[in-house]
Amino acid sequence: MAEWNAYYRNEDDEEEQEEGEQSGGDYKITGRDSLVFLVDASKEMFIKGEDGQPSNFDMTMQVVRSVYASKIISSHRDLMALVFYGTEQSKDPSKSFKHVYVYHDLDEPGAKRVQEVDALRGGKGAQLAAETMGSGETSLGDALWCCANLYSDIKLRLSHKRLMIFTCRDKPHEGDSVKDRQARTKSGDLKETGVIIDLMHLMKPDGFDVAPFFRDIISPPEDESELGLQLEPCDKLEDLQKRVRAKEQKKRAQARLHLCLGEGINVAVGIYATAVTARKPAPIRLYRETNEPVRSKTRTFHTQTGSLLLPSEIKKSQVYGKKQIVMEKDEVDAIKKFEDPGMFLIGFKPMERLKRHHHIRPAAFIYPEEDEVKGSACLFSALLTKCHERNVFALCRCVSRRNYPPRFVALVPQKEEVDEGKLPLQFLPLYLAFLSLKENSRGHCSCPTASQRQVDKMKEIVSKLRFKYRSDAFENPVIQQQYRNLEALALDMMAPEDTEDLIMPKVDQMDQRLGPLVQEFKDLVYPADYNPEGKPAAKRKTADTGGGAEKKPKVEVPEDELRAHVQNGTLGKLTVPVLKEACKKFGVHTTGTKKQELIDALVDQLGQ
């Protein structure tokens, strides 16, 4: 078991590194993202849909809530604001706008805010909204102005500014040209300061026409093709959610590199990760008395003299074959350096050469960066088209960052596809699959094969349990539980909200669907006296139950034998418990639990 465990522990260490590799990037340099929800609070928004469909307002609040919650999980340092317009009451920090209600100004979302948005959901929410804000005159110009003030009041550096307008009215000012013009001017100002304005238009009975008014308000799309698809209003919550999700995150390149086809042919590309393992947040230390966060400082000092050690007074070392090998810190870094970052084309291979099991880390996408090297998009596009047409992938050597050793990557062509929702093209160009450098093919055994009858029965079972896989269908129960717990504590709730474990098989439903098939299959493959649930052999039992409950046999090695091992350098033969016992016996204090650490400690002690 040791090895599997070791693997899992390693994974943690490695995660840190990977984290750096995957998320790092521009984030620190460019500052924070910000997102303002500007929501229409006119009467029209509160009209309930047919057959109990939620009102547009309700739908919007649900989306806002889910974005809040997901931001807390994924990027809590982003700033968010919620502003209503067309309200009766007014509330804004400068107190100079009428009919604009700043519900939340730009700040990091927290538990309280989530709760406050929750309060606006459903029938009760509509009532609350009517009481606190009411519906009144509309001046989108004022609302946008107010949002501009929100942005300008922020003293932090903002990297990405987005404003989403949720409305179901295509003519908010009912033809008042003065107000229209004012709104246009204001939106122009906002756009000039780098704010991207999106319209999340919602369904209304006679259709939503973007053209007369809103086309001038929103930011021009990234390319022309996007426009056509986006003009459809959302009428379903999922669509809206999807559309908001797609816009809410700034796509941020992990790295920008040159894809070098040959001497002097450099295509600028950005690398984008579309799936990065989300983790439980790291704990922070708080001062017991005040619950304020404390900062930690780590210093390195000399054990004997107690003086602080400068980096130059420290070296790095490893022990191999009983010999200590020492290097400067710079040298340790230098060893890792092969060449400057970049992707270097080696050649092409047919797609079937890329095996499914050649996978050692999640894929990323690359997309040309026309702003860096003009002409990149065209060559990239040609490469993509041809690779796809000929069903080949490009093999490259890739150094993703400075002082990173090279890896081989496969650039796999992927055609553009239209998502089934009303999303604009979800374009997935070449992706990088990190190939393992050395495959560890491990153990395989020859096993009996099933007869066609047995296979056919299984096919029936498989067909019965078919479903459509969607990658966003499964929530991580571990992370969800953690956040529910935190939410409960933050809001002084009695108990955390229940989380549904979506990756638990729905056994009852499955059994019901399968009906007698299971028994039929079992009759075909298992003999009557066979118990598939039985443990393979009694002796394995201890290993299966894991846990530390059962007593461990006391293991000891005589002293002289141990010394002999030390002398011959064969300590490695002994097991970890034996080594631990030996450490205890000789009074060797070690903090390590890894085998090598134990061995090192023993050698230190006994070798003298």
Place this chain on the structure above:
Amino acid sequence: MAGAKSASVLCMDVGFSMSNSAPGEEPPFELAKKVIQKFVQRQVFAETKDELALVLFGTDSTKNSLDQDGQYQNITVHRNLMIPDFELLEEIEHQVHPESHQADWLDALVVCMDLLQTETKGKKCDRLNISLLTDLNTRASSEQIDVIIENLKQAGITLQFFLPFPVEDDEESGRDADRGSPGHPGMGKGLSEEQKSSVDIVKHIMLNLDEENGLDEIYSFRNAIEQLCMFKRIERRPMAWPCQLTIGSCLPIRIVGYKAVTEEKLKKSWTTVDAQSNKKDDVKRETVYCLDDDNETEVEKDDTIQGFRYGSDIVPFSKVDQEQMKYKHDGKCFAVLGFAKQHTVRRHQFMGTQVIKVFSGKDDEHAGVALSALIRALDELNMVAIVRYAYDRRSNPQVGAAFPCIKKDHECLIYVQLPFMEDLRQFTFPSLENNKKFTPSDTQLSAVDSLIDSMMLLEEDDNGDQKDMFKVHHIPNPAFQRHFQCLHHRAVSPSTPLPPMEPWLKAALECPDVIAERCQGPLEEVKRKFPLTEVEKKKKLKTSAQIFGKDSGEPDAKMAKGDEEEDYNLADIAEGSVTSVGSVDPARDFRTLIKKKSLPFGEVCQQLTRRLEQLLSNKNTAYFMKSITCIQAFREQSVKLGDANLYNGYLQSLKTSIPNRGLEVFWDLLVQDAVTLISKDEVKGSTVSKTDADQFLVTEEKKKEAAAPPAEDTGDVDDLLDMM
């Protein structure tokens, strides 16, 4: 897992003939020594438990256990069987020299066999091996050869020969040409009589031990060095993970999982040591906690508790509570959630860092049949199983896909982790296909086409078999190779700087020579067809915070005139194309436009005043500051161009509107900065005298009538200005 280790003897000829070599060639001795060094290095860094002994023959002295009655002379057991270490490497480096005697290599072989047999007694070794490095230049007495072969077979000892020259199947070495260069180095003037007869004996032994592949175990020094260059990867054995695959509640299948592919990590990490003593214990790291106040008050670790961020909130949440409330599950599991079409699970969705192969439970025929049925059913239907996978109780459960995999000799499921909703980032990219700007022309496409042709790494040979010229998974991880190369260098020559990368490693990472040559033409073509120009880095767009911050804080009144020229140029570069007075930095836009002279002065002024009105309608100090900058720019440009009327006119009308619009605060600011009318002294055409100009700011009574636009609403102002 009982350790399955091996024991091997390196048996090297150090006799005088080993130092002979053709001019310009390395003597066989040096090559053999290199082979040994590389081999031992590999063992040391691989940290195997395999044991190694070193026997030298042709030595001046004799030291072995069979030394009796003048038999087995000039053979020295240099080191007995034990785990190799750096000491051994150093001994090889410094103590193994060419010596001046010769010894029978068959005698040496016998010594090695004896050593292996006596020293492995009572040890569990699954493999015994003798590697003989010699030039075979001694006469060997072949009388006992059959006894030797018999003994080797009985003891299960395998043999490897390393010779200075290659040995072929055929007597004629004419086929050499196929394999390598015609005159293989080491052949010298051809083989001596002794060598020829010895080669026959070697062949005889090897073919007797293994009829089929016996000769494959005869290597030339050169080949061996190349192969041994790669540091062996650290040994790992597959670890079984027994579990049950479940479909619903009552269909379990016993399975066992093995990790199939994962990224290898180095086992050892660097420890920090003191630079002087090189001791780990001399260095201590300590973490202290301090409050975030001015004094950085330190607090004890015991006085801190654990907390988490929930958005902007900080929630104290102790470890105990966390443990109590965390997500718990039943442990080990491989449960099918359902089945989906294979094409819906896309390669780019694969998560995690490993691939697991799932076989049926050991020695369980029935489970084998059941799993086989599942694998085949999935394969025939083109489906995958979506499963919940949990390694054990302590680890987090995953969702993943199990693909069917049917090979000639085995079938299994291949499990790969899939993403959770939280892991996904929805990015959309603008389409490349539908963008006319980026659509490549037909000639461009055909250039890429021929590039692909020339760079295909897969070639068909004469037999129609495909040959892969660049097998990625046969290349050892270059990072490890380099790592061990440097470690080794530092260990044997501590005071010298690190060596450059080994040439073979560099070459292994490059495109194969054939391809590199072949693609030159097509690459040139691509270069011609696709113009690529590096874009000079533009200044990044400023954030609003920066802009507002700067504008309000700037001491505008002191703007030195001398600096203006430069200012403009910078502004020009930064802004690129200013076509109208924008709202972000109207003053700068205004200056730029006037300088460019693309629009008439009056028009630009009108744009500026329009912006000014907009700014002023928002009664906010930041906007006031900006407005003042605008007025200052207006004034300064007017003076420069000698046209004071527009400016004076605007300022006067502004003044009259102050009381109505409640802009007294703004006016005060204007007074403070002494922004007044342009007088005759400054511009000849002005109708205002110096004293009038000075007076202008002083008389700020509210006596003026509302002659100027009674602007209440910005909308109205816009209209009025539009009519101008």
